[in-house]
């Protein structure tokens with residue numbers, strides 16, 4: 727089972743502001759949907775609250791150290807990353823997407839084989855950042871530039887990395 731991170735970050739690796747993603751980039755959301763459709767997504771409790779609903783066609787595992795009542799069928803609570811990954815494995819998943827936020831990225835980063843990064847080509851006000859990572863330990867396997875336009879306030883790049891040596 728492959729473990730991947732999916733993240734959008736600005737040039738200073740900011741990912742969030744006041745429990746929101748600090749930009750609205752519809753083509754990035756479209757790619758998020760295409761990549762994750764039919765798969766398991768693991769998110770932290772704060773990110774889940776920020777999204778506020780299950781995502782159609784995907785099973786979301788929400789990490790929290792507290793007990794929570796069961797939600798919709800597509801949303802499962804887990805109190806550790808290990809338990810979340812076991813749920814995915816038992817379900818026969820082939821690629822699990824870690825979709826944030828920062829605390830969950832930090833826990834998952836050492837285990838992850840692939841990073842799908844959307845690098846937003848600006849610096850925004852942020853209070854949440856992607857954890858430190860060594861870019862030279864990762865090899866770029868895909869890169870695609872998207873200009874700013876009437877629907878996208880910022881230009882951005884999709885950059886996919888795999889861990890060197892894999």
Ligand SMILES: NC(=O)c1ccc[n+]([C@@H]2O[C@H](COP(=O)([O-])OP(=O)(O)OC[C@H]3O[C@@H](n4cnc5c(N)ncnc54)[C@H](OP(=O)(O)O)[C@@H]3O)[C@@H](O)[C@H]2O)c1
Pocket residue numbers: 732733734735740741742743744745746747769770771772773774776789790791792804805806807825826827828829830831833854
């Ligand atoms: N740009 C992006 O790609 C992106 C993606 C996702 C989120 N974000 C942004 O990131 C921000 C949220 O990030 P965050 O770091 O503050 O919060 P978060 O990671 O979404 O959620 C943190 C919470 O998740 C639970 N948790 C985290 N790790 C856990 C573990 N290993 N085991 C069990 N529970 C665990 C805990 O919940 P309890 O407190 O309930 O125990 C913790 O308080 C928001 O601004 C959001 O919009 C950005």
